Amino acid sequence: MSDNVLSGLAEIVEEVAGVAADDVTAEKSFVDDLDIDSLSMVEIAVQAEDKFGVKIPDDELANLKTVGDAVNYITSNK
């Protein structure tokens, strides 16, 4: 798993949802562990697209349950 992607994603989550970047770790669920709602997930996805140069369609976004899911998707699609 890319540490650069993880740390970049953690920065976005901190900016959008106020979760400390250190708490944004691979095994965490966005909804259950980090208390991020669907509206904030849209913002996080848009910022991640810009930061990493990937496309995250809505049907893919729905599958990204954990931080690790997102990091893996970004790493393999950028």
Add this chain to the structure above:
Amino acid sequence: MSSGIEVVITGLGATTPLGGDVTSTWDALLAGKSGVRPMTHDWVEKYDLPVKIASQLVVDPTEVLPRVEARRLDRSEQVAIVASRQAWADAGHDDDTVDRQRLAVIIGTGIGGAITLLTQDDLLEQQGLRKVSPLTVPMLMPNGPAAHVGLELKAQAGVHAPVSACASGAEAIAWAYRMIMSGEADVVVAGGAEACITAIPVAGFSQARTMSTRNDEPEKASRPFDTARDGFVLGEGAGVMVLERREFAEARGAKIYGRLAGIGTSADGYHITAPDPEGVGQSRAIAASLRSGGIDPSDVGHVNCHATSTQVGDVAETVAIRKAIGDHPVLTAPKGALGHLLGAAGAVEAIVTVLSIRDGIVPQTLNLENLDPAVTLDVVAGEPRKIKLEAAVNDSFGFGGHNVALAFTQA
């Protein structure tokens, strides 16, 4: 009242161009300070707007709220949250003091999330759909301030958002009175919030020729009842009060600021922006507030006026006061200092009225140097006046011909 129910005020909160809370606002008002300052926004020069001044918050809500919370709220919602937290804490409530199904929130706004609407429209135009925030709608909806406060307090007796232009804040308090009197709620958090100092409202009000253009003397621009008045000054802020059924408040040992004895509402049916110069609708609202409160007009010592510093409106209000109450009340117009907070005005000025009764002091009308000869009532000018008050009325009127009068008495 025959029902035996009384409505009392147990908590106050505000953030205004005079101060970040109720105490600092009240002190600044009595000290003769003005909240009006030059606007430094880039759009003032960009569009060469004729109005270059506004009454702007002293304490920015983003300094008070956590960053992530603030970014999810329109500025009108931010100020509502700030004022509501103050009022709720002031009332001494906590998680267990009131059944949430007996708690309501009513917070009005005149314009709603104008800054969000314009900002997001710019993003759509310039950067496309992807950049539009998924929070756009909950940030721009005019029930947003009420909804966010209601959610925070988990209020379930009802969450409402009256929209009646510059009467919205007062109408929210009138609505709270009705909910308590009818038995729908024991406690209501009510007030108004407004934060629309941005290009379109300023341009629109300017084009309607309703705003002061005294740009070279910002602190003297808002001058209700003065012969040299030339329009209102746009302001921003929020005022919120906690109202309770008296028995409920006393049972929990709450401190009581005063009593909202009666309310009156009416509509002019005259013109979309201009008040009826004969003040017929306004006087009906004032008279109704006294009637519903069981107050004899002779007992009303003071009227906290809506007077916005416009030519027609200020005089029409005094006609209405004379008609409904008589020529004995002592008047003041807090907009001389505060500017016009639109949908928050009635709520902030209701707080001022409550404090006037509590402290026995009526603030001066800032910048009233030469009383308009058409005004034949006693308007406080120069410095505050000490006067023992049994009852006082707070007027609020809005574009559309909305009239609201709130009649307060000693606790």
